[in-house]
Amino acid sequence: MPNEAELQVAVLGLGYIGLPTAAVIARSGAQVTGIDVSEQVVATVNSGKVHIEEIDLDGLVSGVVARGNLRASTQIVTADVFVIAVPTPFDADHAPNIGYVLQAATNVAAALKRGDLVIVESTCPVGTTEKVRDLLAALRPDLSMPGIEGHAGIADISIAYCPERVLPGRILVELIDNDRVIGGITPRCARKALQFYRRFVRGACVTTTARAAEMTKLTENAFRDVNIAFANELSVVADNLGIDVWEVIRLANRHPRVNILSPGPGVGGHCIAVDPWFLVHGDPANTPLIRTAREVNDAKVAYTIGRAEALIETNPGVPVACLGLAFKANIDDFRESPALAVAAALARRFGERVQVCEPYAAALPAAFDGTGAGLIDIDTALAACPILIVLVDHDVFRSVPLDERRTKQVLDTRGIWPDQPRAHPAAEPLRLAS
Structure with missing residues (x-):
């Protein structure tokens, strides 16, 4: 992998995670291009400004844009590392929608060259990184992809999954200080992604498989959700019993x-x-x-x-x-x-x-x-x-x-004023769900 000054990185998606990530990578000395479908977002970033609220992000973006380490574009560019950080919503039936990830991978395929590293950071259902690999293999049959059955030797492209795990309001700090879980399609892919993250991450970088890394991210958020649900259910019981939760x-x-x-x-x-x-x-x-x-x-x-x-x-x-x-x-x-x-x-x-x-x-x-x-x-x-x-x-x-x-x-509803006299409760107890 090239040294910091020569490393070319493309970050696809300049939202709440993509833009801070691109700026942090640019601060490490790499040449970073942020890719976004919004012309307004691209113009804002290229002017050295930001379109989202995050502590210290405006100063960081202004600095790396002024130094020439970060620019934005609506078009894919050639790079050594491609980081996919686009949304993954769910549909009306709560089925995950990975369409943005696959579209980003389609765009990456057009710019791939031998030796490149593709990293998915978007939160994804288990198996998504393999789907990205399979899509790249279909679109670029001239390049060998890792982990495909029957393939022997070293693959031309490395593919890994490394989810963000940051807290809004502390993103710039946690992008650097938090431990990272890096899952490769193959162990070699994980090692190559590890080399990349060690350039700007101070926290521990732990390697595993892509599927394990995908499930790790989902597990972290499900753990929080289950525990918050206990607190929310408890608050309803306390309300109906006239107790301060x-x-x-x-x-x-x-x-x-x-x-x-x-x-x-x-x-x-x-x-x-x-x-x-x-x-x-x-x-x-x-x-x-x-x-x-x-x-x-x-x-x-x-x-x-x-x-x-x-x-x-x-x-x-x-x-x-x-x-x-x-x-x-x-x-x-x-x-x-x-x-x-x-x-x-x-x-x-x-x-x-x-x-x-x-x-x-x-x-x-x-x-x-x-x-x-x-x-x-x-x-x-x-x-x-x-x-x-x-x-x-x-x-x-x-x-x-x-x-x-x-x-x-x-x-x-947030318990910020514990000294506040209680409002009159409803005449009848309310139910959380029927």
């Missing part, structure tokens, strides 16, 4: 072998809310726990809407502020966000009574079109809205002192 969790976690996670209005983001379905789809007969956790967390959205509606209905005509739309604190990522789903549902029902406070949004998403809802800041919310629905634990919301909210009716 946050106190219960705080006390239970004093046990040396108990670590209950925090409940919320549901589970969002493009990982935990999506990836467990890939395991369920891969073996539906043997994943009842994972399926149930997904159903519990999805149902928590409807449950939260019901609690909010009950509170609003007991205060006719009163303005309501929904605090937060992002799927987690201090980011601008609204993908699969339960907060957005709750706020939009309330806006559709109560119209202009509902105002939204989201410090990471310049305008309300399309889900609010025609509802009459408006976007306000936290100071306006505190001044004008007697009802506050806390949906995201942004730091700016946490910082509001009790004196400014003592007289408010508050539904706090």
